[in-house]
Amino acid sequence: MAKVADPARSALERENADELKHYYYQMLLLRRFEERTSEMYVKARIGGYCHLNIGEEATIVGLMAALTPDDYIYTNYREHGYVLARGVPPGPVMAELFGKEGGVARGRGGSMHLFDAEKHFMGGYAIVGGQVPLAVGAAYALRYQGKPGVVVAQMGDGTTNIGAFYESLNLAKLWKCPVLFFIVNNGYGMGTSVEMGSSEPDLWKKGASFRIHGEQIDGTDMLAVRDAVRRLRTKAEAEGEPAILDLVSFRFRGHSVIDADRYRDPNFVRQGREEHDPVRNFATMLHDNGIADDVWLKAAVDKVEKEVQEAIDFANASPEPKFEELYDNMYASPVPNIPGTEDAMRAVRINRGEV
Amino acid sequence: MAKVADPARSALERENADELKHYYYQMLLLRRFEERTSEMYVKARIGGYCHLNIGEEATIVGLMAALTPDDYIYTNYREHGYVLARGVPPGPVMAELFGKEGGVARGRGGSMHLFDAEKHFMGGYAIVGGQVPLAVGAAYALRYQGKPGVVVAQMGDGTTNIGAFYESLNLAKLWKCPVLFFIVNNGYGMGTSVEMGSSEPDLWKKGASFRIHGEQIDGTDMLAVRDAVRRLRTKAEAEGEPAILDLVSFRFRGHSVIDADRYRDPNFVRQGREEHDPVRNFATMLHDNGIADDVWLKAAVDKVEKEVQEAIDFANASPEPKFEELYDNMYASPVPNIPGTEDAMRAVRINRGEV
Amino acid sequence: MPIITYRQALNDTLGEELARDENVLLMGEEIGVFQGSYRITEGLLAEFGPKRVVDTPIAEEGFVGIAIGAAMLGLRPVVEIMTINFILVAIDQVVNHASKIHYMFGGQVRVPMVIRTPSGGTGQLGATHSQSFENWFAYCPGLKVVAPSNPYDAKGLMRAAIRDDDPVIFIESLALYDTKGEVPEDEDYVVPIGVAEVKRAGTDVTVVSYSRMTAIAMQVAQKLEQEGISVEVVDLRSLRPLDRPTIIESVRKTNRAVVIAEDWYSYGITAEIAATIQEEAFDHLDAPVQRVAGLEVPLPYAKDLSAASKPNANSLIYAIRSVLKGKK
Amino acid sequence: MPIITYRQALNDTLGEELARDENVLLMGEEIGVFQGSYRITEGLLAEFGPKRVVDTPIAEEGFVGIAIGAAMLGLRPVVEIMTINFILVAIDQVVNHASKIHYMFGGQVRVPMVIRTPSGGTGQLGATHSQSFENWFAYCPGLKVVAPSNPYDAKGLMRAAIRDDDPVIFIESLALYDTKGEVPEDEDYVVPIGVAEVKRAGTDVTVVSYSRMTAIAMQVAQKLEQEGISVEVVDLRSLRPLDRPTIIESVRKTNRAVVIAEDWYSYGITAEIAATIQEEAFDHLDAPVQRVAGLEVPLPYAKDLSAASKPNANSLIYAIRSVLKGKK
């Protein structure tokens, strides 16, 4: 009888070491970017609402590792990491958080509304559920135009209770749209637990009323996420078969940077961070399997530290948007009687007490 | 081995003959009321949109036979029969369709917006799905106040595709609201078949994403409807356990009185009327089981004919609403600066060219 | 020039645009198999097939959102909302999404789509089926809102709307569908968005109107002419952007203005027009701008009450006479 | 009199009304366990328990509809919508249902409920989180809409709203929550719905305002006093019903008016007020009514652009000076 190999290890053996290291680097980048972002918020370099991906790095990097350049991504407002992992340089992302002209949305969007047309990152949206029909619409367009690719509709657990989500499930299945409903299940919508919000707390089962297949995946296991997405995206692309992915992870901090997280037991949070840290766990895995040694791991930390600092420097150096461009891009097709540069300057001067 | 009795017949033996006859009378009343209503519409005595219950009599009478006076009913705009079967006299119902002061809503509501507070008929609503959260809210109030009874959220098959329906399912289950989601499945939403509208065409399964029990029932079998409602309402009242009832019936006519029904094959419609006429089938059942003879059946027809004619006479005799009362009931709590009788009269005189 | 109905003008234009550009598609409830609740899309499913003419379930929020997302990838959806009353369940997608996507994301993506829907109410449709909400959309930067009053403009504005790269709300009216007017056959004209029209020159008073109310204004103008009252009628055609210069120029000439719209009086369309006129033509005004609009009540079903709650020729004439009081 | 914050005034009043009437309950997202996104409901779950303070899932259409249905059976729900931007997903329930049920059904049932929500935007919240939609609700017959500018009115209007038998939209403002003012301790006063207040008497010009803009108007009035300009400040307090007599009386006295609101300029609140003034005080006006409002753009995130797009003391002062031009 043949000796049974350790499945985890034998699985790892099929992986490419450089790829694994790159995944780790990406997760590290996301983590550090968010840590510095929260610093910058406290220093008032960033305004508005600001939501971090800390604890969700494996979910994000796993997703991006499985997508192709043809694919499109729609997310909620907790999206910094998605844009970075999709390959947008950290500088313009941080510049957007700073509200600078060099930002990915020219400083008009901010933390909740990142966008990169070239990378097919179709936007972070801040009305809960609003991005879901949009994503299905993009998938509808791919099918209509006979183009390859799928669309990811990212959302949080709390979002699965709003009507737009259910209407989207029905229409996606009915019209064979190649879309993946990617539920980042961090256990809470602000202070509301999944059990408080959903009569069916097993979110992957929420496709049952629509004949949509669902799976629960450990959102802290980057390779598991990648493999599940690969499998389901292939089916979605080939057969126009939508699917639900329920990615379970742990929210390391409050809902947003300003949330004191008073409603969660500190011990529960401490323990969660201990047990469910995707970045540290991945490092341990690389190390214990002899894929990366301490020297490389340390170097990766330094590399990321430097890149994020450069992003902050880029953001600081980037110019403020110009007042005279206030009305730019309000309309894509200019028509008579819409405001322009002069209107902007006049209004701004009055507003600033300069006239 | 004991001889097996005909289940249908032995079931019938447990029924009270007078009750059965009353059910038949009610179905006949609904049928005739709607036939005359469509006549009155063609004669322009009735305006707006007008939707008939023809073919749905067993569903309606079965429901009302199972409800108690404590229960509340919310419906869509196809509701004439519900109001009649709940015991509201035909006169004020027809008067409402005529837009008269003697109507159940003082002529303000019309065909789509009937109401009777005393009978707990909480309104016909005309925004698809809009009545569903309202019904759950009424059930929520019963539970909050510790009162007996359940609430019926009536809707059509096409309504099960709108977000409000799904949000309502989740909240009803989560908050243990004694509500029955009563889906009148007549196969179509206007010209859209169930299959065209729902990725899960077995509507009774739509509770699956919410852990809500559902059942499919022959909506043309009055006794089957009554028994299913009795069973599920008891559970809802006792345990706050909502349920979905999928009542399959056949739509005899177009969507509304003015719909030419061009999209359904005439043979299909003819056959459907042949096979699925709940009123005629019930008469046959009564007759074949010796519960009612031809004389009684003929007398029932005459009685209904007379009552509906009296309803039309009542409606004709009822006065038009007064212009000076235009603003009555716009607000329940009067406050300064809201329009009143004088404003109404002034505006109306101008509008009619009298000044 | 051939004389056709408003309905026909829309039906023709939708067909022509479907034929012209394969990225154009129609979406909505009952537009295909049913051939349109008001027959605006009649025959188009048969001609263009289910890929181009898409029947939707009753899920406005979902399919309006889908249209927006599809537009972001280059399709040009023309969505029918059966009546404007039903757009309330989808308004988050229109206002919080469609109107902001181009600007908020720094101009990286466009949302070329049209939402067409009849507004207003006649024929005892009752409180929930007779409303006007075009003022809500006209309020929102990022949207364009048009409301043609006649078949010629219906065709020209529909062409402009479909070819425009921004989300356009296209306001129709049940009561206009059967009205007729001249529409050139082969000429591929467009009516520019954002430009009003002086439909009738006059010297005594300016009546500002749009959609169905312009039709009423034209009748009234004709009637009063016999009494020697010369009425200038401005048809706004676009509510956003609003063509203030055309309105102001007219009022500076006539020195008197009446604004008529079918929506509710307070906070309705007429408020913006009246406010604009007093701002920019104050010294030219010989009388306060009068507003004619719907009575502020959930529209009752009863025939006479219902009719008495909507503005008509009588209420317009009354307003015109009152602004003309004291004029010699 | 004790001086407390606007937030405290609301928190106190909600607690007092919960204690006074067991049919009153609070519903909304994050109002209980989280203690309120803006801490308006802080401590109330602990004090009154989960039956009276109900945390909801993110399903505004559903729970607003549930509140309406519950109100029809005699409960008096006070619903929090986290910010007015999110009410768009529930607006069908508010406008097509709550506002019509009492009238449309012939007065047989009442809908005693309050929807409280902060409107407007400060602090770089961006295009989707900084909007004002009170004009949409003020447009709808059957609704009442109030917007207190200070702690005293916040308390008095909240009491009035909760005890009123109609659906009341209660407009708050994030920027007002920390502002302070005198509020009597034991006195059970109410501020009547539908009544504006002259907050400051003046002779040169009337400034019509509400909510956060009233606070700005008061500061400006004080500042200009030193220059010898006497500003009368009217705080509308209610947007529907609108207290036209108070506005008109003031303008007839001062002969000049500026209207300020934070919402977008065109088709916003200021349009109705300006239109009303020119209608009813035309002969008393020495200058056109000036409107001060938000710039018409999806609010950009960038700090300076964002700030420059909202009305402030500078824009109000500019408008006041222009209506006073030529006054001797």
Ligand SMILES: Cc1ncc(C[n+]2csc(CCOP(=O)(O)OP(=O)(O)O)c2C)c(N)n1
């Ligand atoms: C329609 C709507 N309602 C409420 C909000 C306020 N809100 C913003 S994020 C959030 C919680 C969302 O939770 P979840 O979907 O789990 O995403 P997470 O923040 O946990 O990633 C809420 C209630 C909103 N933005 N939109």
Ligand SMILES: Cc1ncc(C[n+]2csc(CCOP(=O)(O)OP(=O)(O)O)c2C)c(N)n1
């Ligand atoms: C939100 C909304 N969208 C569209 C409509 C137009 N409409 C009225 S009835 C109806 C079909 C409803 O079908 P179903 O739920 O099956 O009820 P039935 O008429 O068959 O009884 C539609 C689309 C509406 N009233 N409300």
Ligand SMILES: [Mg+2]
């Ligand atoms: Mg979450």
Ligand SMILES: [Mg+2]
């Ligand atoms: Mg049906």
